[in-house]
Amino acid sequence: MTPTTRTRWAILGLTGPAYLWLAGTIFLPLTAMLVLSFLDKSPLVPQPASFTLANYQAYFSKSFYWPLTRWSIELGLWVTLFCFLIGYPAAFALAKRVKGRWREAIFLLIVLPFWSNALVRVFSWTMVLRSNGIVDVAVQSVFPGAPTIDLLFSYPAVIIGLVHSYLPYMILTCYIALQAIDDSLIEAGRSLGANRFTTFYRVILPLSLPGIVSGAALIFVPVIGSFMEPRILGGTKGATLGMNIEEQFTVTANWPLGAALSFILLAIVLVIFGILYPVLRRQGGGA
Amino acid sequence: MSEVAVIGAVKRYGQVVALGGVDLTFADGEFFGLLGPSGSGKTTLLRAIAGFIDMDAGEIRVDGTDIARIPVHKRNIGMVFQNYALFPHLSVAENIAFGLDVRNVPKGEIRARVGESLDLVRLSGLEGRRPRQLSGGQQQRVALARALVTRPQVLLLDEPLSALDKHLRQEMQVELRRIQRQIGITTIFVTHDQEEALTLSDRVAIFNQGRVVQAGAPREVYERPVNRFAAGFLGEANFLQGKVVEVAGAAARVELASGGQILVPATGLSVGAPVLVALRPEKISIDPAPADAAVAPNRILGKVSAAIFSGSSLTYRVAAGDQTVIVFEQNKSRAPLAEGSAVVLDWPVADNVVVAP
């Protein structure tokens, strides 16, 4: 065997298991769901099913899907935006200001939410946000005459809950990007006459853009399909497409429709990334 | 162009004294080398001048004005970093234009000045490249062009050539000197390479433990070191220890601890005073000892304990009493002296430099 063919075999041997696993866990179920989305009956029913486009047509013909979709996308944008506004400064402080032991301690606090059950996390927010909840009581004790604060079952409640869940992704990806920026680049910027703000805007921000983009992608994609947080914290307000999809599977047992809606959601995500990709590529070209 | 004066600079990091009261004046247009072992405070001084650190005491004056309160971005300095610190997301031209851009220089002028700078460092044609597409030497040139394009008052370089291989380093030394001469900018250059400091600098300062041990023209510092550290750090030196036994006119006779006598300039010496003499190995002539070899001042007998051949020159280690004397000799026609052979060493009186311990 020549070295090159041997290398090829080695690559195949090393990557093979990973590809098999990915094919098994992503490709197969996705294909099954794709087929399912074109059926006219749920596979749970004994009658034989036939192929149809009706499930996709339903999305475009029924007017109530559009507000659900719009709110899902808006929710994705809001949550991503707030995660950026809160997470980026935190990551910056952690990467460039905090040193040594403290950094590890703060890191632990950031990943701590990941270790608790998502359902517990969301339900604990209901106790904080409802009237006579923790926020309300705290505000009343400081400003006795203030109007009652009841955030539960509102748009802000959903956003707060989701930001809390997904913030660590933004902090971690931005931290990694910021930490890779050599301090001498920042000093070079300053020595060339740029003040702190200009140095941030012209050097730090563009170099950390890849971290922001991956954080945004990691947050936007799951949030736009979320259903648990909107249901528990939003109640009847702000139903999302994700909630509707979940109902098709668990309540109405209309699996084909649920599958079709899932693929529409996937298509929306892909279209958004397709539009943003060239823009981001140009911006973050160097890194 | 400007004169920079550092007056009583002190900087402490906890117990560590990074700068312990440094006084140095960098003349207008001068190329000044800061030399010293690692951790001696060279970088700290450079960073204090640049404005990246606040000193605990002392002043830095540029053309007579104290700049302590002026933030980094308002000091008009050019800095070249050890790792070049080129912006990876910007092209060569954008890197060079950065300092002009943030000063809101008109676009047309930026283009002209970037072009001039590229010519100066001989990189025309590469303006569109990204830093990672350049070789180490080219990156170095971009860093230099970027630091100079804003026409700073002072150019600061912190071990700029240490990342380059030997050949490229020599080429860049010549370039650096050419560019510095061409624009006549006051330049402060940190290096731990003594040869580099001696070849490039108009003046050098030797640092040790946060203090300037000696400052002056390279030749002066090399030929007349003030103390043992300066003599040993810059080049090689033999140290001869002894006691003054006689002062006669301009010369003092010193009895060496290892045996033999030498004559040294008498300035400030009296009989009985202990002296330490630094003697450069290349000043000593070495010859086979004749059978009737006699000892005289500045003439001692010994035995070759090692002869190291290195092409153009030879290094001998000669045992004279319990002192080992190192001697450099040009590789002339004579066959190298064999190890174990008896030799006689002599040298001019003027090459005995009395130094502080």
Ligand SMILES: Nc1ncnc2c1ncn2[C@@H]1O[C@H](COP(=O)(O)OP(=O)(O)O)[C@@H](O)[C@H]1O
């Ligand atoms: N930021 C810092 N924190 C603590 N000690 C420092 C810091 N910077 C430098 N030092 C110490 O100050 C001394 C001088 O350092 P430096 O100026 O970098 O030396 P050089 O450049 O001559 O090698 C060293 O002992 C170093 O450990």
Ligand SMILES: [Mg+2]
């Ligand atoms: Mg240093």
